[in-house]
Amino acid sequence: MAESAARPEIGPDDRIVVDHLWKSFGTIQAVRDVSLRIRTGTVTVIVGPSGSGKSTVLRCMNHLEVPTSGAVYIDGVHLGDRRTNINLIRREVGMVFQQFNLFPHLSVLDNITLALRKVRGRSKTEAEAIAMAQLQRVGIPEQARKRPGQLSGGQQQRVAIARSLAMNPRVMLFDEPTSALDPEMIKEVLDVMQELAASGMTMVVVSHEMGFARQVGSHMVMMDQGRIVEEGAAEDVFARPQHPRTKEFFSKIL
Amino acid sequence: MTGPDHGDLSEAGAAIVEPARRSSVRDLPLWLFAILAILALMAVVIATEASFGEAFEVIIPGISLTVGITLVSFVASIAIGLVAGLGRVSRNIVIRNLAITYIEFIRGVPIVVLILMIAFVVVPAGSRILGIPNNAVPQETRFIIALSVIYGAFIAEIFRAGVEAVPKGQMEAGRSLGLTHAQTMRSIILPQAIRTVLPALGNDFISLLKDSALATLLGVRDLTQSARLYTGSSFRFDEAFLVLTFLYLSMTLVLSLLVQQLQRRLGRG
Ligand SMILES: Nc1ncnc2c1ncn2[C@@H]1O[C@H](COP(=O)(O)OP(=O)(O)OP(=O)(O)O)[C@@H](O)[C@H]1O
Ligand SMILES: [Mg+2]
Numbered sequence: 001m002a003e004s005a006a007r008p009e010i011g012p013d014d015r016i017v018v019d020h021l022w023k024s025f026g027t028i029q030a031v032r033d034v035s036l037r038i039r040t041g042t043v044t045v046i047v048g049p050s051g052s053g054k055s056t057v058l059r060c061m062n063h064l065e066v067p068t069s070g071a072v073y074i075d076g077v078h079l080g081d082r083r084t085n086i087n088l089i090r091r092e093v094g095m096v097f098q099q100f101n102l103f104p105h106l107s108v109l110d111n112i113t114l115a116l117r118k119v120r121g122r123s124k125t126e127a128e129a130i131a132m133a134q135l136q137r138v139g140i141p142e143q144a145r146k147r148p149g150q151l152s153g154g155q156q157q158r159v160a161i162a163r164s165l166a167m168n169p170r171v172m173l174f175d176e177p178t179s180a181l182d183p184e185m186i187k188e189v190l191d192v193m194q195e196l197a198a199s200g201m202t203m204v205v206v207s208h209e210m211g212f213a214r215q216v217g218s219h220m221v222m223m224d225q226g227r228i229v230e231e232g233a234a235e236d237v238f239a240r241p242q243h244p245r246t247k248e249f250f251s252k253i254l
Numbered sequence: 255m256t257g258p259d260h261g262d263l264s265e266a267g268a269a270i271v272e273p274a275r276r277s278s279v280r281d282l283p284l285w286l287f288a289i290l291a292i293l294a295l296m297a298v299v300i301a302t303e304a305s306f307g308e309a310f311e312v313i314i315p316g317i318s319l320t321v322g323i324t325l326v327s328f329v330a331s332i333a334i335g336l337v338a339g340l341g342r343v344s345r346n347i348v349i350r351n352l353a354i355t356y357i358e359f360i361r362g363v364p365i366v367v368l369i370l371m372i373a374f375v376v377v378p379a380g381s382r383i384l385g386i387p388n389n390a391v392p393q394e395t396r397f398i399i400a401l402s403v404i405y406g407a408f409i410a411e412i413f414r415a416g417v418e419a420v421p422k423g424q425m426e427a428g429r430s431l432g433l434t435h436a437q438t439m440r441s442i443i444l445p446q447a448i449r450t451v452l453p454a455l456g457n458d459f460i461s462l463l464k465d466s467a468l469a470t471l472l473g474v475r476d477l478t479q480s481a482r483l484y485t486g487s488s489f490r491f492d493e494a495f496l497v498l499t500f501l502y503l504s505m506t507l508v509l510s511l512l513v514q515q516l517q518r519r520l521g522r523g
Contacts, residue, residue, distance in 0.1 A: 062430055064429065064430065087429075087432050087433070087434055088432070090430055090431065090432040091431065091432030092432075093430070094430070095426075095427075095430035097423055097426070097427065099421075099423055101423035101424060101426065101427035102427075103424065103427070103428075103442050103446075104446065105446050105449070114431075114441060114442075115428075115431035115432060115433055118433055118437055118441065119431060119432040119433060119437075160427075163431070164430075164431070167431060167432065
């Protein structure tokens with residue numbers, strides 16, 4: 001199905017292109033005909049009610065979910081193409097999960113060095129130097145020797161971000177990175193993400209943190225029932241939401 | 255739950271506290287004392303009654319085969335179980351169905367029948383194919399092959415459950431970093447799975463030790479066969495089977511206490 005569709009136009013600035021994406025789980029239509037462009041250096045915030053398909057769209061962007069039809073291109077590479085080695089793509093795409101998904105049996109340092117060594121082929125010393133630099137960046141180098149279970153939620157999420165950053169990705173995907181955190185820890189994670197955005201990282205963030213979306217977001221996407229109902233420059237969508245569902249959503253959440 | 259000043263609440267609170275206080279007595283392993291008492295009684299009989307002592311002397315050499323068969327079969331069945339268990343969760347439908355076929359076949363036939371089948375049908379057929387004279391494969395070896403193949407299927411299910419108990423997010427996190435499915439399995443999923451399956455493996459080791467008594471079916475002189483041979487010549491059934499029970503029960507008791515200890519330590523860690 002995906003092969004028969006014409007390849008969309010992809011400019012040099014288009015880091016991710018989602019083209020007529022459909023995804024169903026059995027009888028559930030999770031994503032219906034979503035098309036989206038993520039430009040290099042932008043921060044796209046995806047919002048929408050629970051079950052509207054935000055996570056599914058995000059997860060299709062690194063093929064954790066395989067589209068039912070339609071296509072996702074990263075730097076012009078069609079993820080669903082049989083010739084595409086998805087492992088090569090994924091090392092360039094960082095992903096941060098709501099539940100952190102740190103490896104509980106490994107130290108914080110080993111959580112970060114594992115893929116550097118196995119995927120990037122770095123030596124132990126090189127990998128540890130990179131890992132320490134990233135831990136420094138997220139502000140917790142002193143936790144390197146601990147197990148994830150000994151850290152607070154906010155610290156764990158920062159380790160997860162450091163783990164992704166260590167791979168030197170071209171784009172970072174965040175799926176509700178602060179939703180599992182106690183309120184007092186949300187800020188430390190958002191601060192790291194803000195710093196990351198300021199450094200020019202291309203980011204796609206599913207989040208209900210409207211303060212963050214407003215300050216850091218450059219692009220805003222509102223989803224409802226598997227469709228994008230509104231999108232545009234973040235400040236415009238905030239200032240003048242057009243779609244009734246967006247207005248309703250903002251009035252509930254703000 | 256009508257409000258904080260409701261009279262019943264304090265009583266409910268007390269009721270919650272009380273069993274917790276009593277639990278120290280309730281949780282005392284009375285069964286363990288009973289088993290230890292039974293074992294002690296048996297030990298006294300064996301030590302003091304001459305005929306029981308004699309039976310013990312005759313039967314005890316069988317322990318080397320019982321222990322040897324158990325250890326070798328356990329190692330082999332872990333190897334088989336790991337392969338079949340990973341096959342069971344493989345995304346390749348051919349591999350997965352091969353693994354399921356093996357596991358369900360084994361689970362659908364009584365152990366006794368499987369042992370007879372493997373020892374007297376499968377091994378002879380195998381040795382014919384390989385061109386080895388049938389009697390070149392000793393009964394001990396046949397029995398170990400049979401037990402390993404049988405327990406391999408049981409242990410495969412343990413590994414499968416262990417792998418499935420690792421949260422889905424772990425595989426996703428590994429794959430998102432660019433690790434392959436196999437790399438994620440090896441470095442992330444299996445190390446966590448093995449920790450959770452250790453107690454279950456311990457329990458299967460105990461079952462395997464007990465099932466090693468089926469060696470008697472093939473005339474292999476383990477503890478059980480030694481006891482049966484002794485009754486055949488002496489007609490001392492009381493002596494032989496009390497000694498035999500004593501030996502198995504003391505071994506399994508020690509092992510199950512070790513497994514409990516392991517479980518407690520893993521639970522804390
Ligand atoms: N693996 C799956 N199997 C079956 N149904 C799924 C699966 N993943 C998602 N769904 C369904 O697809 C729909 C969209 O889910 P999705 O997780 O993308 O929504 P979401 O916008 O991220 O919601 P939330 O805000 O609750 O995270 C929902 O109806 C959900 O139940
Ligand atoms: Mg979601």
